[in-house]
Amino acid sequence: xxxxxxxxxxxxxxxxxxxxxxxxxxxxxxxxxxxxxxxxxxxxxxxxxxxxxxxxxxxxxxxxxxxxxxxxxxxxxxxxxxxxxxxxxxxxxxxxxxxxxxxxxxxxxxxxxxxxxxxxxxxxxxxxxxxxxxxxxxxxxxxxxxxxxxxxxxxxxxxxxxxxxxxxxxxxxxxxxxxxxxxxxxxxxxxxxxxxxxxxxxxxxxxxxxxxxxxxx
Numbered sequence: 001x002x003x004x005x006x007x008x009x010x011x012x013x014x015x016x017x018x019x020x021x022x023x024x025x026x027x028x029x030x031x032x033x034x035x036x037x038x039x040x041x042x043x044x045x046x047x048x049x050x051x052x053x054x055x056x057x058x059x060x061x062x063x064x065x066x067x068x069x070x071x072x073x074x075x076x077x078x079x080x081x082x083x084x085x086x087x088x089x090x091x092x093x094x095x096x097x098x099x100x101x102x103x104x105x106x107x108x109x110x111x112x113x114x115x116x117x118x119x120x121x122x123x124x125x126x127x128x129x130x131x132x133x134x135x136x137x138x139x140x141x142x143x144x145x146x147x148x149x150x151x152x153x154x155x156x157x158x159x160x161x162x163x164x165x166x167x168x169x170x171x172x173x174x175x176x177x178x179x180x181x182x183x184x185x186x187x188x189x190x191x192x193x194x195x196x197x198x199x200x201x202x203x204x205x206x207x208x209x210x211x212x213x214x215x216x217x
Contacts, residue, residue, distance in 0.1 A: 028065070028106060028107055028109075028110030028111075029107045029110075030107070030110060030111050030114055032104065032107045033104075033106075033107030033108045033109070033110050033111030033112075034111045036104050036107065036108050036111075037049075037108050037111050037112065040095070040099070040108075041060070041108070044057035045057045045058070045059070045060050046059075048061060048115060048118070049061030049062075049112055049115045049118075050118045051120075051162055051165070053162070053164065056087075056088040056168075057088075058161060058162060058165040059117075059118055059120065059160055059161060059162055059165070060112045060115070061112065061115035061116060061117055061118050061160060062112075062113070062115055062116060062117030062118075062157065062159070062160045063112055063113065063156055063157065063160075064113055064149060064151055064156055064157065065106075065109040065110045065112070065113040066109075066151055066154075067149075067151075067154070067156040068108070068109040068112050068113065069105055069106060069109040070154070072096050072099070072105050072108075072109070073096075073102075073105070074184065074187075075089075075092050075093045075095070075096035075097070076093075076096040076097050076099065076102070077183070078093065078181070079181045079183050079184045079187075080092075080093065080178060080181070080184065080187070081093030081096075082181060083172075083175075083176070083177035083178070085175070085177050086172055086177040086178065089172070089177070089178065117157070117159055117160030117213070118160055119160070119210075119213055120160075120161075120162045120163060120210075125203070126200075126203040126204045126206060126207035127204045127207065128204065128207040128208045128210075128211050129208075130201075130204045131201075131203075131204030131205040131206065131207050131208030131209075132208045134197060134201050134204060134205055134208075135147075135205050135208050135209070138193060138196055138197065139158075139193070139205065142155040142189075143155045143156070143157070143158050144157075146159075146212055147159045147209050147212050147213075154186045155186075158209050159209065159212060159213050160213065161209075163206045163210070166202070166205075166206050166209070167199075167202055167203070167206065170194050170197070170202045173187070173190050173191040173193075173194040174191070174194045174195065176191070178190075178191070179191035
């Protein structure tokens, strides 16, 4: 029964977007998506999706549509944002659960995908070379050798994400605040990976990712 439920929710949160894509009558409408994004997301994530640190709202610009759609459905279905300690996640879950027009999420996700990634300043003491070695041995097989992500493996791009957000998500996975829900198959994989690295290694990985972003050079 648990396996059946897991499959059902994963299909809803990931395959749902793919089904929309295959239906040519439901091609993404960036104008609609942009309008909905402005109405519902700008106040926290910024007009261009750059994120707002004081609201603990991460950058969204450039994230793959499939990933954005899946995470919104995860929030909506209680697969993410369930831990009381994860206040930012719980706030996002409330927003997602109150979003009645789930079809519009398809257009919003596509709009976010169309936004150019941004670069964020690095404010950690880190060793990018060590980060490269760790990243390539642990992260690169899923997220890509250049941090570009891999849609087929359900691994998002890591370029353009704020250093604080990457570090916070590592911590949430480690603490079981994310990825421990029985229906979060991909989150569980990430949770297992985070157990292999310490805080300094995370900073080193972040430094390497910053170096990978062409706009930082």
